[in-house]
Amino acid sequence: MGIQITPSILNADFADLGAEVARIGSADWVHVDVMDNHFVPNLTFGPTMVEALARSTDTPLDAHLMIEDPDRNAVTYVEAGCSSVTFHVEAAKAPVRLAREIRKAGARASMALKPATPIEPYEDLLPELDMLLLMTVEPGFGGQKFLDLCLPKIRRARQLMDKHGVETWLQVDGGVSLETIERCAEAGADVFVAGSAVYSAADPDAMVASLRQAAESAVRG
Numbered sequence: 001m002g003i004q005i006t007p008s009i010l011n012a013d014f015a016d017l018g019a020e021v022a023r024i025g026s027a028d029w030v031h032v033d034v035m036d037n038h039f040v041p042n043l044t045f046g047p048t049m050v051e052a053l054a055r056s057t058d059t060p061l062d063a064h065l066m067i068e069d070p071d072r073n074a075v076t077y078v079e080a081g082c083s084s085v086t087f088h089v090e091a092a093k094a095p096v097r098l099a100r101e102i103r104k105a106g107a108r109a110s111m112a113l114k115p116a117t118p119i120e121p122y123e124d125l126l127p128e129l130d131m132l133l134l135m136t137v138e139p140g141f142g143g144q145k146f147l148d149l150c151l152p153k154i155r156r157a158r159q160l161m162d163k164h165g166v167e168t169w170l171q172v173d174g175g176v177s178l179e180t181i182e183r184c185a186e187a188g189a190d191v192f193v194a195g196s197a198v199y200s201a202a203d204p205d206a207m208v209a210s211l212r213q214a215a216e217s218a219v220r221g
């Protein structure tokens, strides 16, 4: 699949989200951060808004659920029109069942790990997942500084994916910018969320292109 750029709308203008998404026409996905003020100390939006956003764009939606009860609520986001749904392993009660339900409902199933959550206990789940999301900040807010301490886990996840021979995508989320994307790509990530880097740029779509170019040249070495 190669390098994919998935801008987060967390730092976009919430009063004009349709227009904000139209500004990133070359994005592979639109990353929507769903926060419930319980799993994380911030509140964003729910399925009704996600459904409206899905209707407003042809770019597929990549939902990142930072919610306390994904087992009960994740499939709602598939029904709302998301093509990929990510739940947090720290919140899921039955991650294998949940990943299977998301796939069965017709979306790509993805699981997220916070910075302090190790990958090794979940190695055997990789074949159940279309994507693994490694957080590179503590979830909850956009605009935080990238945590370099997450780089060894990105490398380790890539090794485990190679070992299991899976096609699982490896997404990084948090503090990804022109300054940090090369380190992530060199470590083995192939899907890059960028929120503030894209929406604080004068030309968000040009920033998507620059991020893509930086990641591709890092991979080429």
Ligand SMILES: O=C(CO)[C@H](O)[C@H](O)COP(=O)(O)O
Residues within 6 Å of the ligand: 008, 010, 011, 031, 033, 064, 066, 137, 138, 139, 140, 141, 142, 143, 144, 173, 174, 175, 176, 193, 194, 195, 196, 197
């Ligand atoms: O999941 C998230 C926060 O929990 C966001 O996707 C992420 O923080 C994107 O914003 P930025 O690129 O500004 O860090």
Ligand SMILES: [Fe+2]
Residues within 6 Å of the ligand: 008, 031, 032, 033, 064, 173, 193
């Ligand atoms: Fe996110």
